[in-house]
Amino acid sequence: MADSIATSDAPSSSFQSTPPSRIICRVCQKQFSQYTCPRCNTRYCSLHCYKSHSLRCTESFMRENVVDELQQLRPDDETKQKMLDILKRFHSEEEMDDMDEDGWQISFDDLSAEExxxxxxxxxSGELSKLIEPWEPWWFRPSARTICLSREGTPLVQPLAKQETNASVLDDPETDQLNDIPPGPESPLLPVSKLSTNEPSPLLALHLLDIIYSYCFxxxxxNGDWQSDPTGSAMVVLSMSSVLxxxxxxxxxxxxxxxxxxxTCSPAFRHMGGLQFGLGLVDDVVxxxxxxxxxxxxxLCDLRCLIQASERELKSKKSQKSKRVEIKSKLKLAERKIYFIMCWVHEQPGDAWTSLAAIVKAEKASAMEFTGNRNKTPRMEKKMEAGVKALIEEV
Structure with missing residues (x-):
């Protein structure tokens, strides 16, 4: 007891000369220490004091180790590239998930030969046509009978952009029909005399018939949506129209x-309905x-927009240069012809179209007389399709 009192009353320097077994516990400061921490060399007397001391020691130890480890983790170029690849894959997977949510888009080229x-x-067979909502051509809409253009050929009434209209206007069926009508030219049409020094050919009306039929086809x-495939639509027009x-x-x-x-009756387009479908297109022309x-x-303005959209699409596609140049040349020539005929139409009197429509109706009536009953056998229909040219020429 005397030793204990003497030790506690001794100055701090006395601890240096005291044997380790007689050193006071640095944690509780009440008992003599019997143990030493291997980490910090702190003297302690019991398990309780060790735990109290160890928490502080362990936190300090872990903190120092983490800092040292982070300082050593200096990524090289290879590590950085691996991380970038992981992020790219993650981003691609997110895009794929978004496509799955919005609906996967597949093209004809993605199908196998059997598919x-x-x-x-x-x-x-017409099986797919049952799944598609029928499209009503804009030329059958009541608003098509009231199209108004200025003396320069530009629209007198401009359709409002959606952001400029309120909900009640957007829900108006008459507004929807107006927006379905192709807009006229944005800029005034030039006089034909400024486009060519020669007199317009008297056969331009016949060229117009060819172009109208091709557009309707x-x-x-x-199904009324040429914007979904401008290049494909343009190729159809060029295939159908001998003029363009x-x-x-x-x-x-x-x-x-x-x-x-x-x-229309060729193998490439026969699936559309053959001769009967073609005669229906003649009705569209009328x-x-x-x-x-x-x-x-x-x-004609809508058809010109179609051709221009195809030209823009071709610029963004990577294809064989010679083939791309050939197609672009045809499209550019077709665009010029369409604009010329559009300017020519603008200068014609209104009764000219009524007379031309009557002639076309007579041609169609003669073709219908030849086909007779629509419920012909497939073999007879093929014979009629093969004889279309001779038939119309005789008429």
Missing amino acids: KKRFQRAVA ALRLY GQGGQPETVSEALSHCLQQ TLLLLSGSALICL
Whole structure:
């Protein structure tokens, strides 16, 4: 006891000369220490004091080790690249998930050979047409009969942008119909005399028939949505139109319609309905002619936009240079022809289209007389399709 009192009353320097077994516990400061911490060399007397001391010691030890480890983790270029690859894969997976949520888009080229055959059979049989909501051509809408263009050929009424209209206007059916009508030219149409020093050919009306038919065919083929595939739509127009695609110059109504009907009945487009479908397109031509010159200008303007959209799309696609140049050349020539005929239509009197529509109706009536009953056998229908050209020429 005396030793204990003497030790506690001794100055701090006495601890240096005291044996280790007689040193006071640095934690509780009440008992003699019997143990030493291997980490910090702190003297302690019991397990309780060790735990109290160890918490502080362990936290300090872990903190020092973490700091040392972080300082040593200096990533090299390879480590950085691996991390970038991981982030890219993660971002790609997120995009794939978004596509799955929005609906996966697949093209015809993504199908296998057998899937392509089944798809084509489904198209030819009309099975797929049951899944598509029928499209109402804009030239059948009541608003198509009231299209107004200025003396320069530009629209008198401009459709409002969606952000500039309130909900009640957007829900108006008449507004929806107006927006479905292709807008006219944004800038005034030039006089034909400024586009060419020569007098316009008297056969331009026949060229117009060829172009109208080709436009109607493309829109019905794409269910009114040529914007979904501008290049594909443009290729259909060039294939159907002898004027735009082949530099043809039909000299009679029969010749103009004959080429279009032959293309409609060709193996490439026969799945659309053959001759009967082609005769329906002739009705479309008549309807458009009877509307007005303003409707024809809107049609030609829409067709020109189609060609221009295809040109822009081709610029962004990587394809064989020679092939791309050839297609772009055809599109550019077609665009110029369309604009020239649009300016020519703008200068024609209104009654000119009524007379032309009557001639086309007579041609169609003669073709219907030849086909007779629509419920012909497939073999008879093929014979009729093969004889379309001879039939119309005789008429």
